[in-house]
Amino acid sequence: MSQLNLCLLRWQWGCLLVCSMLYATQVSAKSMPFNLTEGVTDISQQVYDLHMTIFIICCVIGLVVFAAMFWAIIHHRKDKGAQAAQFHENTKVEIIWTAIPFVILIGMAIPATKTLIAMEDPSNADLTIQVTGSQWKWHYKYFGHDVEFYSLLASRQDQIHNQKKKRENYLLEVDYPLVLPVGKKVRFLVTSEDVIHSWWVPAFAVKKDANPGFINEAWTRINEPGIYRGQCAELCGKDHGFMPIVVIAKPQEEFDLWLAAQQQKAIEAKAEEQTMLAMSMDMDEMMQLGEQVYNKHCAACHQPNGEGLAGVFPALKGSQMVTQDVAAHIDIVVNGKSGTAMQAFAKQLTLKELAAVIGYERNAWGNNTGDVIQPAQVKAAMQQKDQ
Amino acid sequence: MASSRRLITGLCATVVAMFGFGFALVPLYQVFCDITGFNGNTSNIVQAQTQGSDGVDYSRLVTVEFVTYISKGMQWQLTPQVEQMQVHPGQMIDMEFIATNLSREDQVGQAVPSVSPGQGANYFNKTECFCFNQQPLKAGDSASLPLRFFVATDLPQGIQTLTLSYTLYELPAPEQKAKGV
């Protein structure tokens, strides 16, 4: 009776598993690889080979041990009339099964050591990227090339909260991806502004912790052009799951063009700043732009409704700073507040965006101060400090 | 029962000792880092001023790069005189960083150095560095901060580039900061 029940039980479980699999496949069509990526660098290929070697060795050992065990389970059972032998030691056997694993381990350690030394070879980098993590975005700086930018999650809050359909690369897409040349040795100088993050791109087999106050190095040489995606791999607070990494690898000539264009853009942006100063936004324009900026940069902590999270992130709705003291409000958005998660947005946003978001906060969610903030005001507040 | 008491005393002593060991790991770790260059800890040789002038290895050139980071919320600038230079191992180098306090308050900064790659950190010798001291700057002021260093001649051949990073932190107020280590 109980045997039958057990059979039934297993059958039911099998059905449940199959059903759940079927159900799940309907949710999304994009398939997941079931093994480690081979990646697009020589190192990542070596890592993959090492992974497979050790995996197969483990499988073989497991097979032998479990075969012996299940042989005993099937043949040496009491209900088959098995009489228990009484042996309880055998020095020779015990030495053998201590020695054999030892030899296997040495066999594993040799290729592992070689790969590790190749990974940590510090010589002759062609390009240096300073990678800086902060809660919860990456900042990239091309060392010696005057190009730097922040890279933020591009999936929107309404996708995260299931109000809009999620895009194909949901949570693995950023606004400004890192662009790297193919075939050149790239060096990453990794550090952090606040907590520990970890910069990980599986296709390069690079994972390096970003430690505040210290720099770490990692190297890669990409073999194929393409788009490669990764994520922060060290718990770094609330939005740890929302700070992806996207790298676009381009052939050298394309990369050079891109880099030149970025340098040009940086110059143009400075010029544009001048025109912005003369610009004046009306309430509607400010609120529209402000809302966009707010949702992208501020809503993760202060929440889309401006109410923050009690005890963690302060509310903006009805807050004294936001409804009254304009100067302090501009100051905290522009310069951040040390020792907290509030960061300086001066370098992350344009003057117009800064003005819009500050103005938006002063008028949204019933704050209704009626203040319209202009880029020139923000600039003036910054300059006050510079003088 | 006497042996019981002795055993218990011994075990309690072990507990206390291990609690102490947890704290002893702090200085031990520093020593370990200094020996191995682990985590980019650099050598500070304040006395050996002349060591650099002898035995310069002119057959070899090493690239030294300087990067700076400003901690979150701190409105300072820290700019190296040059971002990159070629040096011979053993050669004594003087250079400067320009620090500017852009904030409206008088502040004290503390630069924390780190050298990469870690294996090379031990061969990067600073004989004079602004990171040895706290740096007070009045609101809006600038100061030039000196650095004097040499790269040891026995730097392993595999290392052709050394990167020195400074992260600038704001200290709460002069002389009040309790230094943990």
Added chain:
Amino acid sequence: MSTDAAINTGVSDDAHEHHDHKPSGFFARWVLTTNHKDIGSLYLLFSFAMFLTGGAMAMVIRAELFQPGLQLVEPNFFNQMTTVHGLIMVFGAVMPAFVGLANWMIPVMIGAPDMALPRMNNWSFWILPFAFSLMLMTLFMEGGGPNFGWTFYAPLSTKYSPDSTAVFVFAVHLMGISSIMGAINVIVTIVNLRAPGMTMMKLPLFVWTWLITAFLLIAVMPVLAGAVTMVLTDKYFGTSFFDAAGGGDPVMFQHIFWFFGHPEVYIMILPSFGIISAIIPTFSRKPLFGYASMVYATASIAGLSFLVWAHHMFTTGMPVAAELFFMYCTMLISVPTGVKVFNWVATMWRGSLTFEVPMLFAIAFIVLFTIGGFSGLMLAITPVDFQYHDTYFVVAHFHYVLVSGAIFSIMAASYYWLPKWTGYMYDDYLAKWHFWCSLISVNILFFPMHFLGLAGMPRRIPDYALQFANVNAVVSIGGFAFGLSQLIFLVVVIKCMRGKGERASAKPWEGAEGLEWEMPSPAPYHTHTTPPEIK
């Protein structure tokens, strides 16, 4: 009860008679108890309650991860769930369960009348409910409970942590004090209270593994206490142990934490080895193969555990030489661990096997723990660890070792000794259901996590890319099934405790050996008041 009957016959001396009375009244019986069996039961019941609490948090985690997007909880609360789930399972479920088993079984197994320090024993248990009430209370504080992972890496746990961190630190201190007192008690009991003739090399392996575990506890729990103290002073008293600004180093936190953390991992598995080494011979009707090598293997695992901590931190940027050293040492641990598995298989070989529920759990332990061991070996290889580190591959690895390892062994031990504890046989039908449901669901729950990790899903994230959706849905279903299966166990235990079921004989298992089977079931309130004779 049989003990009362013994007193009524008046054969025993006065002192014996006096001691044999159970204190009357709930308070005197349970709160003031110094009896090792009562305290053992308290520990076991407490750990089961914590197992269900931590399990409920795991259900929240799996429900949120059932589909991509944020549905049930916001990310900050999700982080609190993963953190508190980890802390409760490690310090509230697994460790107290082992201490409970030690309390119950060690005096009985070595022929001692009680633990050596009975009043401290009472204290070390009663600290725990307070520690965990504090810990759970933080979830309701403003700003929430600990949200920095059970490993509480600085500076996330110092500069950027919620206000409740002080309470967290205090709770961890209490847990540490409790564990240390428990460990001291175990060592003194084993060293001083063995019955005459019970030499060290005659000790049951469960006692041996616990002795070694107790030494590990004494060595590393104070280091954890040191680590949390430094977190406390960094956060509230202006020190900078882990803050680069003041000359500290956040990576140093990880060194100190894992110096505790890795031996801690073995603290949670060595007693399991002892349990399995008791159960396999019983149901194989054959002596344990390689007793001496088991002892040496356990000791060498414990010794090596102090030399491998940095394999949790390969990505922090260590020098190559250090990475190689820690890789080799870690790989070396697989040798003694392998010896243990081989010994168990050799014990079963040419035995006369039957498959009662404790044996089923023990066999499942061997297979699944070995799978966890293999993934551990893969994780030891530094270059490949760069790919596995902080992904679901690691989550799969340590849940195989801790759930289908440590927790399965605790289940096996419970079924094995329940008749001795309660005097009643467990409900075999329900127990088999419990086993098969647990076995199947635990694999649906944790096996696909290997694939998630290899495909690149980081751990500790509340939301994930669409490609991970299918497998996560399967994993969540496995999780709910595993959670529900444990309720069967609850029913089985309650039935035994309430005396529903078949009366258990003194030795319900044909092949069992050891002093615990030479006394009636349930074990009398006081046992070995005169030292037993050791054959």
